[in-house]
Amino acid sequence: MPSIRVPTALRSLTGGASDIEVTAATVRDAIAELDRRHPGFAAKLLDKGAVKPFIRIFVGPDDIGGLSGLETKLSERDEVAIVPAIAGGRDA
């Protein structure tokens, strides 16, 4: 099954899980599936159905923006990475 790599910033929503397998056929369906299992997940990634501007989603090494966006199809071995923009260096 395709797997979703959850960034550390969103693992509070997934109970700490970092890799989650999904049965979805597309990236959009995968996000919806994760949202059903971990409510609030989709709202962190999407705004009005589109990926928020400071988040990018990759299937394997490829940005979905260069594929079919959220409709990018997923195959059995695909790994989906969610990459948020971050700014760091300062402590909490």
Added chain:
Amino acid sequence: MTLRATVVGAGGLGGPIALSLGAAGIELTIVDHDVVELSNLHRQIQFTAADLGQSKAARLAALVEARGGAARGVGARWTEDTADELAGDADLVVDASDDPDTKFSVADWAIAQGRCYVIAAALRYGGNVMIGAPGVACYRCLFEEPVAAPSCADAGVFGPVVGVIGGAAAAFALAIAHGDRAFAGAIAVFDDLRRPGDPRIVRFAPRAGCPACARAPIAPSLSSPVTPPQLERAAPVRVAESS
């Protein structure tokens, strides 16, 4: 030919970046408006208690020079207005700041000037390093605008993480400064340094209508597919032999 780089930020990321680039013979301008505070020392390990209250930029530049490098420290903020003065002679700009606006400003300036650049960031147990160069998708293609990005003020950063991310940023910076474009237009994602497998190196496509690319002397081709990354290949960085 001596290469020159401007490092923006002299903290946890800027420390290993500047020390590495300086030791590799790159002349540096180090920019940071801040002073060393006690709360910095757990992750900005280039500093000691003796540095408290002193300019980070000046202290880091002194440390680079103590190792035989060449550096000047500038106690200022990177802004659109100061960029030309701070990086006008630089072949490369490396962002090691903790501020989203500064990251976009550094990238936008470098793109407009046709310079290579590296943007480094760390958060909690991970971080990322974006490698930019003329003619490829840019930082603004990637993240579009500096809004609501998670910051360390929200989530904190594990001290040793900045050393790893900073070291990786320095390696990518050395590679691109020496003309190796294998990772230009890619972002190295260190999701969680406590897990094996990092970094994941991913490429992203140029974004149609990107305002930064519109100002670039060499715009990325939207019609050309992005060259697949050479994931197995380490950046062939040439640095001084060391024991």
